[in-house]
Amino acid sequence: MTLRVGIIGAGPSGLAQLRAFESARQKGAAIPEILCFEKQDDWGGQWNNSWRIGLDGHGEPVHSSMYRHLWSNGPKECLEFSDYSFDEHFGRPISSFPPREVLFDYIKGRVEKSDVRKYVRFNTVARHTSYNEATQEFTLTVEDLKTNLTETHVFDKLVVATGHFSVPSVPEFKGIKTFPGEVLHAHDFRGAERFYGKNLLMIGSSYSAEDIGMQAHKMGAASITISYRTAPMGYHWPENTVERPLVTHFQGSTAHFSDGTQGDFDAVVLGTGYQHKYPFLPSALSLKSPNVLYPGNLYKGVVWQQNTNLFYLGAQDQYYTFNMFDAQAWFARDVMTGAIDLPPLAQREADIQLWLERQAALPDHDAEADFQTDYLRELIDATDYPSFDLDAVSQLFKDWMRHKHDDILGYRDMVHRSVVTGTMATKHHTRWLNAMDDSLERYLHGPSQDIDTDTPDAVTDTLVAR
């Protein structure tokens, strides 16, 4: 009987799983019966952004956390598919930090080239999963959001590819209930235009706080205050941006910080992170983890320890993204088909423990990049995913972090070399700080004649802190 594989989510991870099977099929292998469920009306996951906040048009939690004017915050050369290069997609070199729509176009290009859309049931949300130990089958209840009909499907293997940057962590703050201005989580942030002339408080000290803060700066916010719990990010911020320790409480529009300082704010954005949440799974199958590079209980970061018919993709904190999801999907595919033999439970546990110990000892961000590089290397070595120069990519991450440290407003103007094709990125026609149109069309077809034109010599060759 043909293996039946269910995939939940058609974002970068779910699409990687479809692509992994398609790749095997193209090489002549028999592939399983595949069904992928996607609650949005198109694929792309995070990259399929929405203007809605909170709940979507069907009353389901909005998946994407992206916003207008989001440009990649890492070099595209670090996430390039090794089986589908940027050169192949765009037909010419592009810059290293493209905006959302450009990356979405790239993701779609690969899967549109393969014939995998037929596997995806759109507007269909996973509701409930049960596992029968005797038959070793999953029964998955899904709901068609257009008809509201629920139905069940039986699978031998289940792939959880719903991501973990969609369900916000929203802690309580004393007095926030009567803060008169806007209060929202980064997940619900859709653009910083309305912060023009405003005093913005960001709470958090990771990518969300950093990038939304600088979006507000770019759009003319009067001031940006970034409040951290543990340590400041310490970038060379623009003059209107400061870091403060954690908010102790709000009084009206005033936030009080733990160092005794205070400030009046027009709006608060919580960059307080996301939770792993899988409401369609019973707790026995549901990953609980903080956002770390190596969550426990997943062999090779992919296979659920207590039930090796269950797979998670992209459950890690991420230096690598698209290419890591690929390597995981190729690995999961080979475990499902038996091409990779799993060692027994104890041996898998020992392997996980080695990774967890190494993770616990990581001294800095450079070491983190190397850690995930080594993880990825293991997956790629175990499968036929096209190999690439992983050490070069790890070096790219380190260069990128140094650039960010040197110039938080300018690092996106730097260019990097593809390890897949050897192509050097081109400088974009407009500096990120001046780019006020984030469309694919403007990106590809040159600067407009007005606000976001840079004359070529205005493009910084050496980046300086502003």
Added chain:
Amino acid sequence: MTLRVGIIGAGPSGLAQLRAFESARQKGAAIPEILCFEKQDDWGGQWNNSWRIGLDGHGEPVHSSMYRHLWSNGPKECLEFSDYSFDEHFGRPISSFPPREVLFDYIKGRVEKSDVRKYVRFNTVARHTSYNEATQEFTLTVEDLKTNLTETHVFDKLVVATGHFSVPSVPEFKGIKTFPGEVLHAHDFRGAERFYGKNLLMIGSSYSAEDIGMQAHKMGAASITISYRTAPMGYHWPENTVERPLVTHFQGSTAHFSDGTQGDFDAVVLGTGYQHKYPFLPSALSLKSPNVLYPGNLYKGVVWQQNTNLFYLGAQDQYYTFNMFDAQAWFARDVMTGAIDLPPLAQREADIQLWLERQAALPDHDAEADFQTDYLRELIDATDYPSFDLDAVSQLFKDWMRHKHDDILGYRDMVHRSVVTGTMATKHHTRWLNAMDDSLERYLHGPSQDIDTDTPDAVTDTLVAR
């Protein structure tokens, strides 16, 4: 074997069901095994408001649609529990339109007086329901949001009391994706303070659009434009408020209306209504209905036609609220215990059809109030819920609607007489338009010495349109 009853939701409807059984117990009846699941950490449903928008602290959709400075928009005399009066709770007469915290206090007072909190599992969300036709049992999967553990419970009867004003309807509008200001649904509105000096666009023509629009007026918005699909509300709006037909599209911050007019806006609030949504139910048990006074497929508005072990409370559009939920809960209780014999399916269907036909012919709002009054009368006549003068309440609704028509900013300053106790409400110490503190404490203990003081003679005795 003792009947096992599961109740989903501990808002006004779920609490009514608990109270219905408690009332029977106090009269000496044996009552079922009861278990009520509430996803929030306290009871009160809508009245247990939150500063969060979108998803709550556990990553579940936020339940309450309420906001700061929400004062009852109907007379409290129309929703008074006939077994627990406002006089009993507050010990003295109060005004007819109290703020949220005061009504929340009242709801809690009744259930705290009974010993029903023991039946409620807080922080516990319903995930999935199945029904076994052979055993006539429901299996309900719930998740403890604090431990993330899922567990299943078996019930003979299931009461759906999750309300239907929590999951927003959020239609698409051309160009809204690039509207630079804030865009949110009324469900995520938490206060109008930040609309001071701003130009607000409300889309919708029901309670949300009306009240949020006037909240913005009260808080000093520069202008309020209310866009309707079918017909304007036609109130005597303040000078800075206009009604326009439906938005055809947005271009930047400009909204274009179907009458060819346009306007620039700082923010858009969608008062576009709510959906019936029961993600924890299979489609065969899930009510689908627009927001109407008599949804189909529920006998006496309560009993699911195809499975009479399933009950819905509060699924109607509402003139009556708390007291209607009570009457429904008393009726559901008596059906569950067999005190009320259900007629056969065809006879129930004929009864539903009569109501639906009458509903379809309702000529105006006054007739709607009478319609729901008659519905309530049937329920109360069938049970031992303490009767009250329903015709007097129906007249109260009509008076209230006339007051609103005469003075949309002043109707909350009117006073009404309780049909339960005969007590005349007192005039509140501060006119609604001037009341800038909506706390229970300020409500009960008199005006502050600053912004929201009215001298007694400043209280309008006759209301005039402003």
